Amino acid sequence: MADVSYKHCHLVLECAKCGVLNYMDPFTFWNWSGKTKCAGCDAIYAVTYSNGQKVKGPDAADGKPDRLPGFAQTKDYKTQYTSSDKVAPPVYARDPANKHGPTYKNVRGNPVAAGKLTAADLRGSRARFIVEGVPYKPAS
Numbered sequence: 001m002a003d004v005s006y007k008h009c010h011l012v013l014e015c016a017k018c019g020v021l022n023y024m025d026p027f028t029f030w031n032w033s034g035k036t037k038c039a040g041c042d043a044i045y046a047v048t049y050s051n052g053q054k055v056k057g058p059d060a061a062d063g064k065p066d067r068l069p070g071f072a073q074t075k076d077y078k079t080q081y082t083s084s085d086k087v088a089p090p091v092y093a094r095d096p097a098n099k100h101g102p103t104y105k106n107v108r109g110n111p112v113a114a115g116k117l118t119a120a121d122l123r124g125s126r127a128r129f130i131v132e133g134v135p136y137k138p139a140s
């Protein structure tokens with residue numbers, strides 16, 4: 001296999017020591033400056049990105065990493081680094097454990113039907129509690 005260099009890639013940090021490809025992902029790396037750690041050999045690099053473009057680095061550094069890469073793999077695609085001490089967990093807009101439940105009132109306090117309704121909760125095709133303007137009480 002041809003030896004491909006990723007040194008020109010902006011958001012792929014190719015480790016100079018072990019050759020592991022560290023993906024500076026997700027978008028939070030686009031405007032970021034700090035220290036990151038190679039997932040393959042734990043070498044510390046100082047990098048600076050602006051608008052998703054590499055501005056400075058990667059330069060060898062010391063100390064603790066500010067942020068871990070989002071994903072890393074070897075160039076032959078046979079080894080992936082997914083453990084939390086090597087790469088950062090994905091960034092969620094909302095905690096996956098805190099899912100959005102059924103909602104019957106919006107932030108302004110107006111009734112909305114964003115949850116399961118039974119046939120008895122409907123008047124025609126509209127939710128009965130909205131038509132009547134009373135707070136929703138599930139039929140038990």
Ligand SMILES: [Zn+2]
Nearest residue numbers: 015018038041
């Ligand atoms: Zn490395």
